[in-house]
């Protein structure tokens with residue numbers, strides 16, 4: 001049995017929300033550039049997990065989205081494409097079978113977005129998504145159990161899901177808007193990484209507030225401390241409500257300043273977004289672009 005209180009005490013988890021808000025605001029004030037060069041927008045574009053997670057999604061609209069990704073490099077030869085396409089698990093096979101370019105297939109899984117289902121269902125859903133071709137799996141922690149301090153249950157479940165991922169990478173969503181406090185976000189980050197998360201992700205995009213700069217600040221600090229202690233680099237994926245180029249730059253700046261340039265690539269930094277891609281293309285070309 002893992003002693004989570006001892007585990008958390010190995011890190012700085014005594015966080016004050018007001019102080020975190022001030023530190024985040026100061027970082028952004030001091031480090032934000034006045035004019036963002038197009039190269040940085042391109043780098044952000046290359047970190048996008050192009051997301052479609054709608055009730056009305058179907059084979060036709062998902063295939064259309066993938067075809068646009070397939071044609072992207074012909075139409076925009078000077079822009080590196082998105083990192084991954086993120087869909088519900090029942091569409092992992094459609095994305096996999098339609099893709100003709102080196103873009104990853106990501107599937108949400110494990111009772112996304114509430115995570116309120118049986119662990120057996122979570123494991124089975126994950127195995128099926130991987131079998132269908134997903135190479136990345138995005139799951140939400142059991143938020144209710146976590147807030148109820150059932151740390152061992154949350155941890156064990158993630159370990160089981162990670163095993164079901166086999167070769168696929170696991171992204172663990174904390175749903176930071178529901179965790180609310182910085183200390184809880186820090187503990188959830190550490191627990192997820194200890195359970196084997198390859199990325200930690202802020203939000204599902206299905207609750208409010210979604211991703212915030214303050215949550216990003218805390219999660220990046222957790223990733224940094226975890227790396228210092230274990231030598232393992234875990235990626236960061238802010239997601240939910242990231243719409244404008246300015247939103248993307250906020251997260252880019254936080255990652256750059258806390259984790260450094262070695263995290264600024266799509267192996268370790270992703271932007272989960274359903275509405276950002278066209279806006280970044282518009283910023284890069286400095287004229288309205290509607291492609292996706």
Ligand SMILES: O=C[C@H](O)COP(=O)(O)O
Nearest residue numbers: 204205240241272273274
């Ligand atoms: O994982 C990604 C999120 O679900 C996307 O949220 P969004 O639709 O607010 O961009």
